[in-house]
Amino acid sequence: MHARILTLLIAGMVTGISPLYAADTDQMSVTAPATAQVCAGCHGPRGQGGGIYPRIAGQPAGYLMQQLQLMRSGARINIFMQPVVRRLSDKDIGELADYFSGIQAPFEPSTRTISVVALARGRELVTVGDWREGAPACLR
Known part of the structure; x- marks a missing residue:
């Protein structure tokens, strides 16, 4: 019961935040996997992050894959991410990691x-x- 409520709460948060990025989602690359649209709701259309949501653009693909797999399995707890990642296949995770790792970080090191x-x-x-x-x- 609690998991269902949490999932609905997070889904509401994501859909409530999504309009903030609606204009920017057109900037997403044509090569972006469809699942990247869900990421854009919190992490921004280019993975730039902001507020409590970390930047995922430019992170190494291996790191992104590892973190998504850990969250999907429950080995890493993140109440915002788990309802999203538990539905991702290994293929989805690989495509997301490749996509966001290929985006140049929005700032110089x-x-x-x-x-x-x-x-x-x-x-x-x-x-x-x-x-x-x-x-x-x-x-x-």
Whole structure:
């Protein structure tokens, strides 16, 4: 019952957000898989992200595939993504990963240096998370 309510809630959020991007979805490449339209509702028509939704444009295909597969299997919990990814086939996931990895990131990479401490903390957050802050690991 709770899963059904959550699915309806998220579907409402996605359809409520979609009009914000309606004009921009025409910019999506002709080669975009049909499933990319669903991604555009939150991540933007070019995967640029915004607000709580991360940028997926320009991310490595292997990383995108891994994250989608982990969320689909339930090994990585994301209440917004799970209702969407559980319906994706392996082929869909591969096509989405290839598409979004092929989009050039919307900004130039930073040239600033990162301290060893900050880099170590970032690595820890990605691999272990910070459960005191309610942040699960990105990779498992």
